[in-house]
Amino acid sequence: MSEQATNGQTSVDEEYEHHGGFPKFTAATPGPNFGPFIEAMRTLQDLAVSIDAPDDVLAEARAQAEALAALLAPYEAKEGEATGGRVIGLPGRGSLLMLPWMIEKFDAEGVRSRGVFRRYHLGGNAAAHGGVLPLLFDDIFGMTVHAAGRPISRTAYLHINYRKVTPLNVPLVIEGRVDRVEGRKAFVSARLTDEAGTLLADSDALMVQLLPGQQ
Numbered sequence: 001m002s003e004q005a006t007n008g009q010t011s012v013d014e015e016y017e018h019h020g021g022f023p024k025f026t027a028a029t030p031g032p033n034f035g036p037f038i039e040a041m042r043t044l045q046d047l048a049v050s051i052d053a054p055d056d057v058l059a060e061a062r063a064q065a066e067a068l069a070a071l072l073a074p075y076e077a078k079e080g081e082a083t084g085g086r087v088i089g090l091p092g093r094g095s096l097l098m099l100p101w102m103i104e105k106f107d108a109e110g111v112r113s114r115g116v117f118r119r120y121h122l123g124g125n126a127a128a129h130g131g132v133l134p135l136l137f138d139d140i141f142g143m144t145v146h147a148a149g150r151p152i153s154r155t156a157y158l159h160i161n162y163r164k165v166t167p168l169n170v171p172l173v174i175e176g177r178v179d180r181v182e183g184r185k186a187f188v189s190a191r192l193t194d195e196a197g198t199l200l201a202d203s204d205a206l207m208v209q210l211l212p213g214q215q
């Protein structure tokens with residue numbers, strides 16, 4: 001953004017640094033084990049929601065899970081300093097919360113990301129849960145606004161049209177863009193399709209730029 005300050009008003013460049021009360025995020029460069037660790041955790045999530053195991057197996061799994069938690073607990077870091085969510089080259093930017101999708105395009109024209117919904121995301125009858133689609137759309141909208149050079153914004157509303165059942169384990173594409181800007185407000189939209197271009201869901205949302213210090 002290149003608007004200049006006039007008559008003592010804050011320029012868009014200066015505003016861009018504000019990001020409301022958010023911490024300043026920088027990219028993380030973890031060691032080579034972080035990506036495989038997160039992928040192993042995703043596999044565990046898939047299994048945790050899909051197994052039908054005997055209790056002695058669950059007792060062993062519980063012991064190992066508790067040991068893993070004890071190993072990692074001393075390394076808990078605060079928001080903006082934890083590795084997860086700050087690794088651009090990993091699915092979901094290395095955040096276990098985010099869908100394990102890879103960003104393909106990230107510029108002012110829009111953001112495109114590609115990936116699959118996994119067993120962990122099952123809703124019913126082999127389809128993705130309706131509640132995980134807003135997560136995917138909200139995340140693409142956050143990135144879309146960021147890619148357009150606007151400060152981190154909050155979602156004021158997010159509307160989804162579920163056009164077709166969204167399958168698991170099928171490569172899908174989501175593409176988001178800024179449709180128009182009115183002051184603090186960015187009106188955004190996105191489409192989720194399969195690789196043949198069949199529309200599965202579309203969404204539009206309002207992202208409101210935060211005021212300095214605003215949570």
Ligand SMILES: CCCCCCCCCC(=O)SCCNC(=O)CCNC(=O)[C@H](O)C(C)(C)COP(=O)(O)OP(=O)(O)OC[C@H]1O[C@@H](n2cnc3c(N)ncnc32)[C@H](O)[C@@H]1OP(=O)(O)O
Pocket residue numbers: 025138142143146152153154155156157183184185206208210211214215
């Ligand atoms: C790379 C880093 C990645 C990090 C990305 C993080 C992205 C996070 C995205 C999220 O998911 S945020 C979590 C979900 N959203 C929230 O928790 C937001 C909760 N709501 C709020 O915090 C406030 O309501 C909000 C900041 C959205 C707006 O409150 P404000 O007090 O700042 O503004 P205001 O209420 O004056 O509204 C500003 C404008 O937006 C309009 N507006 C606000 N909410 C609206 C709404 N729901 N529908 C229509 N218009 C709305 C409002 O009418 C007004 O329009 P005008 O300027 O034209 O008068």
